[in-house]
Amino acid sequence: MDTESTYSGYSYYSGRSRGSHRHGERSRDRHKSRSKDSRSEKSVTINTPPAEPLLGDSSVRGEQVQDDNWGETTTAVTGTSEHSLSQEDIVRITKDLEDSVGLDCRRYFTLTLAVILGLLVFLTPLAFLVLPHLLWPEKLQSCGTACEGLFISVAFKLLILLLAVWALFFRPPRAGLPRVFVFRALLAVLVLLFVVSYWLFYGVRILDSQDENYQGIVQYAVSLVDALLFIHYLAIVLLELRQLQPCFSVCVMRSTDGETRHYNLGQLSIQRAALSIIEHYYCDFPVHNPALLSASKSRAAKHLAGLKVYNVDGPGNNVATGLAHSQSRAMIAAAARRRDTSHNELYYEEAEHERRVRKRKARLVVAVEEAFTHVKRMQEEEQKKAAGDVMDPREAAQAIFPSMARALQKYLRTTRQQHCHSMESIQQHLAFCITNNMTPKAFLESYLAPGPTLQYSRDHWLSRQWTLISEASVTSGLKDGGVFLLKCVDFNLVVTAKKIPYIQMSEEYIDPKSHKFVLRLQSETSV
């Protein structure tokens, strides 16, 4: 692994880890850090001495002020250390998987409720029709043709209801949301109340009194099925149609590199809006590449490392509140006065990087084009004649891969994308391109620029667990100017919603006969 993390003696991370290899590193680094004291590349966080401790609290005072070995008690943070999984992280992840059984329980619970409700809804009309025949068959009037017609209509309406419910509700769940889906819950309650009230009426007026008018009972069952179809219509409108009309324009910004996209959403609750935004994120945003962020962090660290603050006044200083303030002000003033040449370095560094990337890209393009000329699709007639050396796409890809592997790897290293593409995936992509008759340029497109997250292998889907952070309740609707955060392990997505304004349009009628024109010239004739 490519980690360049330097763990100092008492660093925060190593203190928590229990793996055995950490101990060896810890003792080694303690010796290293002492020697590296004066070098400026070592990035340190300066702990300003705390505010005046309480008078008389001698134990605390002694511990904090005499802390001269701050070189060993600070954390060195580098850019790539976030991706190293320690033993402890693995333990944590497996524990999380076990904990998520609670979430699954909730999902099964809602599923069973839905199934019970569905069965109740479908069996009720049938029960209404069948029960009189079971309980008082002698008293029942015989069913005429009108009755039989109603049977057919009940059957078909139930079939349509079944298909409609299957289409709307029996879809694989996209996500697990933090709070219950309000509209679905309301609809379920409505259906339940509805069916219960029908049963009540049936029980009281028909079962108890043992009504003989069978046609009336059949009509009652038909009216129940009609009403259920109307409730299904209500469900379509509430769940599907209402949010189709765009009402809000949301601006989604990734916190690490500022990638911004804008989407149009309808009237949704915050959690549903967050879900749709995450789905758009996987399709539209280029993949999050932490290797690209290390440059700015190292610049910031170098900036801090240039300043050292000493507390010359001893522990007997009584100016408690002003101490921390004056320290930070002194630091800022010193930073402003110091002649900063870091912008110069940045400019030249970026120009150099640009040049290097272009050179590598040129070599890569040439190598790939050469490699592709070696492979040719065999024609139909040749296939019957030639026996040996015929390869399927996978073998052809493996044959030409070595000639371009070096150039491709160098290019990926320069653009810091090497961890996104494994050799296996590159060969697979090459075989795919060869099969589909793609040009070398088409093959290279997926490596020249970062694509959407979905394109990469499943390792980069680490962020399947998202946290929604919102001041307003997540089941409340989007509001104009509302802000919420979608947190994942590596970065945040900051979402701002703005309402699309109300548009007042007026018309103006222009008579087609009023389209008349004159020729306006200014000619000059010589006489």
Place this chain on the structure above:
Amino acid sequence: MFGEYLLYQVYSFFLAKIMSNSTFIPGQPVTAVVQRIEICKLRHGDNLILGFSIGGGIDQDPGQNPFSKDKTDKGIYVTRITPGGPAEVAGLMMGDKIMQVNGWDMTVVTHDKARKRLTKKNEDVVRLLVTRKSLEEAVKHSMRAPNNQ
């Protein structure tokens, strides 16, 4: 080949009515201070030329006329004078508005009609009545001078 500069004495009885160079009141006759210019046509190959260019006309866009004071004036204006030509010799100047050609009115004509009136093949001499702003100034000066004497 010489122009007569008609002094204010001849047109003095008009002066009382004249306030501006040419007044255009719709429905009323136009009044202006004019200069009579006689141009003899010059034979140039097969054509008889006068040595100047005209612009304007009732079918043209009056707003593009650089010489007119009133931008709704659709009269015929002299836009260019050939140096050394008969028009320059006769005293025609650029920016003059042509009011009459050989007695024919030129204030309300199309551009093509104006051209035809000036280039009649059987005429050797055209007598123009032209007006310009400097004429009015000169007349005003002369009006004041005898009063001061």
